[in-house]
Amino acid sequence: MSAPRSLFDKLWDTHVVVPESEDAPAILFIDLHLVHEVTSPQAFAVLEERGLSVRRPDLTQATLDHSTPTLPAGADGRLPYATEAAEKQVHQLEANCAKYGIDLLGLDDARRGIVHVIGPEMGLTQPGKTIVCGDSHTSTHGAFGALAFGIGTTEVGHVLATQCVLQRKPKSMRITFEGALSPGVGAKDMALAMIAQIGADGGQGYAVEFAGEAVEALSMEGRMTLCNMAIEAGARVGMIAPDETTFAYLEGRERAPQGEDWDAAVARWRELPSDPEASFDTEVTVDAAAIRPMITYGVSPDAAAPVTGNAPAPANDSEREAAEYMRFAADRPFAEAKVDRVFIGSCTNSRLSDLREAAEVMRGRTVADGVTALIVPGSEAIRQQAEAEGLDAVFTQAGAEWRLPGCSMCIAMNGDQGAPGELVVSTSNRNFVGRQGKGVRTVLAGPATAAACAIAGHIADPSQYMSTEARDAA
Amino acid sequence: MQPDPFKRLEARTLVVRQSNIDTDQIIPARFLTTTTREGLGANAFYDWRYTADDQPKNASPFPVAGAGDRQVLVAGPNFGCGSSREHAPWALLDYGFRAVVSSDIADIFKSNSLKNGLLPVEVDAETHAALLERPGVAIAIDLEECTLTTEDGIEARFAVEPFARRCLLDGVDPLGHILAHDAQIAEYEAAA
Numbered sequence: 001m002s003a004p005r006s007l008f009d010k011l012w013d014t015h016v017v018v019p020e021s022e023d024a025p026a027i028l029f030i031d032l033h034l035v036h037e038v039t040s041p042q043a044f045a046v047l048e049e050r051g052l053s054v055r056r057p058d059l060t061q062a063t064l065d066h067s068t069p070t071l072p073a074g075a076d077g078r079l080p081y082a083t084e085a086a087e088k089q090v091h092q093l094e095a096n097c098a099k100y101g102i103d104l105l106g107l108d109d110a111r112r113g114i115v116h117v118i119g120p121e122m123g124l125t126q127p128g129k130t131i132v133c134g135d136s137h138t139s140t141h142g143a144f145g146a147l148a149f150g151i152g153t154t155e156v157g158h159v160l161a162t163q164c165v166l167q168r169k170p171k172s173m174r175i176t177f178e179g180a181l182s183p184g185v186g187a188k189d190m191a192l193a194m195i196a197q198i199g200a201d202g203g204q205g206y207a208v209e210f211a212g213e214a215v216e217a218l219s220m221e222g223r224m225t226l227c228n229m230a231i232e233a234g235a236r237v238g239m240i241a242p243d244e245t246t247f248a249y250l251e252g253r254e255r256a257p258q259g260e261d262w263d264a265a266v267a268r269w270r271e272l273p274s275d276p277e278a279s280f281d282t283e284v285t286v287d288a289a290a291i292r293p294m295i296t297y298g299v300s301p302d303a304a305a306p307v308t309g310n311a312p313a314p315a316n317d318s319e320r321e322a323a324e325y326m327r328f329a330a331d332r333p334f335a336e337a338k339v340d341r342v343f344i345g346s347c348t349n350s351r352l353s354d355l356r357e358a359a360e361v362m363r364g365r366t367v368a369d370g371v372t373a374l375i376v377p378g379s380e381a382i383r384q385q386a387e388a389e390g391l392d393a394v395f396t397q398a399g400a401e402w403r404l405p406g407c408s409m410c411i412a413m414n415g416d417q418g419a420p421g422e423l424v425v426s427t428s429n430r431n432f433v434g435r436q437g438k439g440v441r442t443v444l445a446g447p448a449t450a451a452a453c454a455i456a457g458h459i460a461d462p463s464q465y466m467s468t469e470a471r472d473a474a
Numbered sequence: 475m476q477p478d479p480f481k482r483l484e485a486r487t488l489v490v491r492q493s494n495i496d497t498d499q500i501i502p503a504r505f506l507t508t509t510t511r512e513g514l515g516a517n518a519f520y521d522w523r524y525t526a527d528d529q530p531k532n533a534s535p536f537p538v539a540g541a542g543d544r545q546v547l548v549a550g551p552n553f554g555c556g557s558s559r560e561h562a563p564w565a566l567l568d569y570g571f572r573a574v575v576s577s578d579i580a581d582i583f584k585s586n587s588l589k590n591g592l593l594p595v596e597v598d599a600e601t602h603a604a605l606l607e608r609p610g611v612a613i614a615i616d617l618e619e620c621t622l623t624t625e626d627g628i629e630a631r632f633a634v635e636p637f638a639r640r641c642l643l644d645g646v647d648p649l650g651h652i653l654a655h656d657a658q659i660a661e662y663e664a665a666a
Binding site for chain 2: 017018022023024025027029038039041042045046050055056066067082083085086088089092134135136150151152153154155157158161162163164166168170200201204205234236299300317318321411412413420430432433434435438439
């Protein structure tokens with residue numbers, strides 16, 4: 001009998017090309033390299049300098065998402081890029097992909113979208129794979145039982161040239177969500193509650209596996225939201241064991257195995273979940289039944305609390321500075337805070353189920369006076385599905401803006417951003433100072449809560465706007 | 475591109491006490507549209523150094539002209555959290571820092587820093603607290619000995635991942651290291 005292994009151990013073991021030693025990290029093979037315009041130009045430049053080629057263009061997929069406008073081309077046919085540099089960066093990736101034979105989802109490709117949305121959507125993201133991208137939210141793909149983590153640009157160069165990265169095996173942590181979620185509580189609320197519990201650096205140095213009844217009950221979209229936020233707890237890797245939900249999501253997708261290959265793949269994937277006796281360096285339990293719809297009130301994602309509550313009193317200098325920046329008065333209800341702008345989108349919460357959840361709240365209602373609401377689907381495919389269901393009409397009739405896919409206000413480098421001092425409720429992943437524009441105060445929330453804030457014009461509990469069925473489905 | 479070798483650094487500290495200083499603080503995302511790695515020091519901690527209308531802030535801990543002799547940034551816990559942007563260490567280096575000291579430093583930032591010759595130094599809580607109280611103190615960071623000492627008697631040891639340490643001390647090239655295992659990679663691919 002071999003020793004019991006975790007999902008992470010199995011993923012690690014099957015990808016070691018050269019084992020780690022005291023002197024050197026392991027050389028780990030990468031099954032899927034996702035590339036976007038922001039973190040790749042300097043890596044391609046290194047290939048150029050050193051006369052290297054891309055070792056496995058067939059395992060490399062590029063997309064455009066961070067710098068791309070979410071508004072259509074103007075009358076002159078030109079896209080409204082934020083700056084010349086942004087446009088140049090897009091063209092640079094087009095040129096690099098053409099030169100090295102990498103498939104790029106270009107601006108006119110019906111499959112284009114946010115890098116962490118298109119991988120799963122195309123069926124490229126699969127259980128058992130190692131997946132990297134020059135983007136910290138690569139942890140998203142762990143939702144499929146893949147070993148997925150963000151890398152820097154130097155490492156992007158390493159993977160382009162060798163299809164490998166140098167890695168020390170991180171410690172392992174299992175976070176078990178015990179019990180079932182209450183109605184109206186979703187994956188984003190789980191993520192924020194988990195981060196509030198373990199801290200923004202609670203997962204540092206760990207590969208995290210999420211487990212438990214509430215995790216198993218999540219849709220693939222929900223699992224992606226949860227794994228996406230692993231990095232906000234400091235963990236580069238978040239993952240969930242593949243199961244029937246995973247297989248049902250992937251079956252029939254363009255790049256998923258087909259026919260006999262599919263059956264063989266599913267048989268392999270069934271072997272991946274952690275053995276019952278597998279041990280972890282750290283175990284954490286979260287009381288899932290106690291989680292309520294959450295928001296953040298500070299400038300770090302661990303400053304999260306139930307939306308129906310009061311702002312806590314700051315406990316130290318960092319928290320005092322955060323409270324001053326966010327202008328939440330201690331011991332006053334969050335609901336007193338007026339909202340200026342709402343953003344529903346990002347690799348955390350821009351999938352069809354997220355848009356449906358937001359639409360359920362906004363249907364037949366109107367965005368409050370003085371509030372701007374931006375709805376940005378995660379991909380072209382999602383945009384088309386949402387439009388086929390009439391969700392775009394729900395949003396625009398409510399007075400929200402329906403945009404083209406991209407990262408948009410999550411990172412605010414394409415021109416979509418808030419104004420100084422504005423309070424922005426956002427379904428994205430980071431509430432850092434200035435993340436969504438200079439001086440912008442960001443409150444993170446799930447799609448239903450963000451939509452409720454848009455309707456109410458202040459921080460609001462979504463449950464008042466949700467039907468019983470919608471609460472059960474969220 | 476190989477960083478300059480790092481053996482021993484003698485400099486002064488610049489202290490920012492805040493916890494969770496994220497990579498958006500180190501270099502805001504609007505500066506990430508660059509396609510090169512040069513000149514990013516001008517954007518390092520930009521919104522800490524400049525007002526909304528681009529005027530230098532008087533109260534900023536970061537001098538407009540650069541780090542000068544304060545090449546060691548001492549910061550609160552969880553420094554470098556957030557995005558994977560390697561622009562963060564590029565910006566800090568170009569601004570003039572050669573080392574960052576904290577009680578804990580975020581994983582991806584740490585990895586990126588080591589690849590560029592910006593030494594991330596994680597010290598025990600007591601040393602960290604003492605350094606936070608001594609802005610501008612003369613400090614020596616010795617990578618060969620893995621020691622940190624100050625002019626007024628703080629002495630601490632720190633750990634650096636051994637391969638990254640060798641890369642910095644001896645100029646070992648990580649990409650060259652992987653390329654040297656080309657045969658094993660090909661063997662792995664053939665078996666897959």
